[in-house]
Amino acid sequence: MSKLKTALVDNRGGRWVPLLLAVGLTGCSTYYGQLAVGQLELLRLREPIATIIESPRTDPQLRQRLGLALQARRFASTTLALPDNDSYRVYVDIQRPFVVWNLFATEAFSVAPLNHCFPIAGCVAYRGYYQQGRARGAAAMLRSEGYDTLVTGVQAYSTLGWFDDPLLSSMLRWEDERLAGLIFHELAHQRLYIAGDTAFNESYASFVEREGLRQWRTSRGLPPVDETAQRRYAELSGLMLDTRERLAELYASDLDEAAMRAAKRAEFMRLRQAYRQLRDGAWKGDHRFDRWMAQPLNNASLLPFGLYDRWVPAFAALFEQVGGEWLLFHARVEALGRLPADERAQQLEVFR
Structure with a gap:
């Protein structure tokens, strides 16, 4: 139900590998250490999807799914004005059902999340673990201190453009349209992400996913999604x-x-x-x-409920206001993102 938005360091200038290695090698038993090791493993295992498709050894069903993913990837950039980079043009078979497990926690008599703050991503209402056992162990420690906890698996996450995010085997568990929508959702996070405002980020990406999927189906001559x-x-x-x-x-x-x-x-x-x-x-x-x-x-x-759709009606109204022009829509959303948090919420309430 939720997406881990953790970016450790800047790879845009090619400086991230030594830093990730330093964190992973000196602190693999720490929380940040396991993040570094997990991210490095995904980077190491990436393969170009085009190469996999061309290989005669590739399973025909996998070839079909990867081909469809590339079609959705092109549609995302050419039609939805989402980033045109190598994200989701590479593939990793992670050989497990989830890429990370998110841990949510609250005090026993509170509905407010135990927030965690990270470089780049800001503060979010969960912590992500690449191993289910680590997530459950951390949850057990919190429960022993009196906290309520929830551990839930995640099929995909975005590094917000700091890395070329791979298409994961866990994402292929979804049917074709859901897979396309997931690609649209994650690329929307790369297009815009406001540190510390989970509801804004997830609602924006969820709207892009829903409207993008509607347009994707129309482009392929398919009927509207059953809502x-x-x-x-x-x-x-x-x-x-x-x-x-x-x-x-x-x-x-x-x-x-x-x-x-x-x-x-x-x-x-x-x-x-x-x-x-x-x-x-x-x-x-x-x-x-x-x-x-x-x-x-x-x-x-x-906790996960309301994170992903609180402002979706507001973004739908804004999209209609700009006549369905994606570039104008993204620009308007980016302008909202530059406002102080209180003023941004007030503007969204007007649209909703």
Whole structure:
């Protein structure tokens, strides 16, 4: 559900390899050390997609998927005005379902995330780990200190243009249209990223993904996307956000700890009941989110919701205002990004 935006050093002048090696070799057991080692491994394993496609040893299904990815990659730059570089023109088989695992955490009686700040990317509501065991170990340590935690796998992330990001085997788990949309989403982060404003960044990239996918399908003579899944995710997100608001009010109250813990449990029971009613009623038995709801729910489980779509309606309105011209749209979004955070949010509220 979320994307790790971690860029360690500048590779645009060719200076990043020694720095990454220094971090990785002297501190591979540290958090930054594992980031350096993981990123170096991806860089080492990259292969040009064109070369893989031309090889007679390439599996025909892989050749087809990679060919489609290159088509989407060209469409992203020629039609959506997204960066034209070598990102997603190289491939890495990571031989695991996720490239990183993100760890979210909150205090026991708070819905505010435990933020983490990084060079370039600014402050975000999670930490990313290249090994699932490391993420789970860090989560266990936080839980022992009384925090609520969530560990969730991520199929792709952007280094914001500081590296040529590869297409990953984990991304190929998605169907064709979802794969194209993911490429559009990640390239949008390369086009614009405002340090410390996750909702702005993710909503912008999510709008580019959705509108880009709509135009991509039209260009290929395909019917419009079935919006049922998107609508139902929005309804699930609404349940989560409502729960978060009620919990915020609860945690601001003067209840004693025992009473607050009981009320917290009751809120998550209420959430599960509301989900079952929605699933078995309006959704007519659609069980697509059952696995998510079956896990232990806590404050951290609510954090990813709202990060990716809060401002999507505002960006859609802005896109319509500029007549669907991508260059004008990106320029207007970049102008918003230069505003102070409070003023930027006010402008987005007007559009929404």
